Amino acid sequence: MSEAAYVAVDWGTSSFRLWLVDRTGNVLGERRSHEGMMAAGKLGFATVLRSHLEAVGAADGLPVVICGMAGARQGWIEAGYVETPARLASLLKQAVVVPGQDRDIRILPGIAQRDPKAPDVMRGEETQLLGALGVDAADEALVCMPGTHSKWVRAKGGTVERFATFMTGELFDVVSRETILSHAVAGADEAEDVDAFKSAVIAAFEAPAFAANLLFQVRSGQLLYGGKPSSAREKISGTLIGLELAAGLAEAPKAGITLVASGRLQMLYQLAFDTVSVPVRSIGAEDAVRRGLAMAAHSIWNV
Numbered sequence: 001m002s003e004a005a006y007v008a009v010d011w012g013t014s015s016f017r018l019w020l021v022d023r024t025g026n027v028l029g030e031r032r033s034h035e036g037m038m039a040a041g042k043l044g045f046a047t048v049l050r051s052h053l054e055a056v057g058a059a060d061g062l063p064v065v066i067c068g069m070a071g072a073r074q075g076w077i078e079a080g081y082v083e084t085p086a087r088l089a090s091l092l093k094q095a096v097v098v099p100g101q102d103r104d105i106r107i108l109p110g111i112a113q114r115d116p117k118a119p120d121v122m123r124g125e126e127t128q129l130l131g132a133l134g135v136d137a138a139d140e141a142l143v144c145m146p147g148t149h150s151k152w153v154r155a156k157g158g159t160v161e162r163f164a165t166f167m168t169g170e171l172f173d174v175v176s177r178e179t180i181l182s183h184a185v186a187g188a189d190e191a192e193d194v195d196a197f198k199s200a201v202i203a204a205f206e207a208p209a210f211a212a213n214l215l216f217q218v219r220s221g222q223l224l225y226g227g228k229p230s231s232a233r234e235k236i237s238g239t240l241i242g243l244e245l246a247a248g249l250a251e252a253p254k255a256g257i258t259l260v261a262s263g264r265l266q267m268l269y270q271l272a273f274d275t276v277s278v279p280v281r282s283i284g285a286e287d288a289v290r291r292g293l294a295m296a297a298h299s300i301w302n303v
Helices: 037-043 045-055 088-093 125-133 168-178 181-185 194-206 208-225 229-248 263-275 285-301
Strands: 004-011 016-022 027-033 064-068 081-083 105-107 110-113 120-122 140-145 150-156 159-166 257-260 280-283
Touching: 004 285, 016 045, 016 285, 027 045, 037 045, 064 125, 064 285, 088 125, 088 285, 110 159, 120 159, 125 140, 125 150, 125 257, 125 285, 150 229, 159 229, 168 181, 168 229, 181 208, 181 229, 194 208, 194 229, 194 263, 208 229, 229 263, 257 263, 263 280, 280 285
Parallel strands: 004 064, 064 105, 081 110, 140 257, 257 280
Antiparallel strands: 004 016, 016 027, 110 120, 140 150, 150 159
């Protein structure tokens, strides 16, 4: 069995993922839990990390590199931001040391866009970008990273020039649970209605100004013409993703689009891009963040 060289951690708001990695990038062990920043803030970040390190048999003194919300102001220790235009290589140089620990633990910074007309921040996604694009990417890139708060990033020459956040995932949750549309999706099963999703994407993409009306039509159409709750859910999802694509693609990209996503989100966004006839290159979100953490570990410890 290979010897572990470092531990990589993606610490989100509600999720925790840890990988024990050797020098060649092979994963020797991993842990997943719901002990994200919110839970770890109560339990203690050091306590949570220690329990997972023990579970994978991480040796004493093995270094740990972390990205995500552990570096937020309300996290373990604030890792700050690299400001746009932000060179991805700067992320590797500005990792913050967690003091008072019995091993070397570093937390990567986020990226901030200090534009009064479009203020924005990201934390965690910058490491996905690092893994997806690398630090020396010469080409221009438009990167879509779906999630609770989706990020659209324009980068060139290894530099993040600007980005925008869309609350698509959070809006879907609120709209489908806390509005009149909760009646439309009540009792929805796992069945997928691809046609309903695609038609909703097109409608929102072509007429984003009608967003509020298109959402209400999910309910009125069901009342007047019938329809399954699962179809209503797909229409809500398609409408919100179509709106996001309309904004993200408002400026015609000069280069190809990179989609960084996994699981159901990868499937939905790939289908949405196909529906509006926009080709994308797809990279798994977990693969991207692990590659980004590996680049950081190599830069910091030469492992």
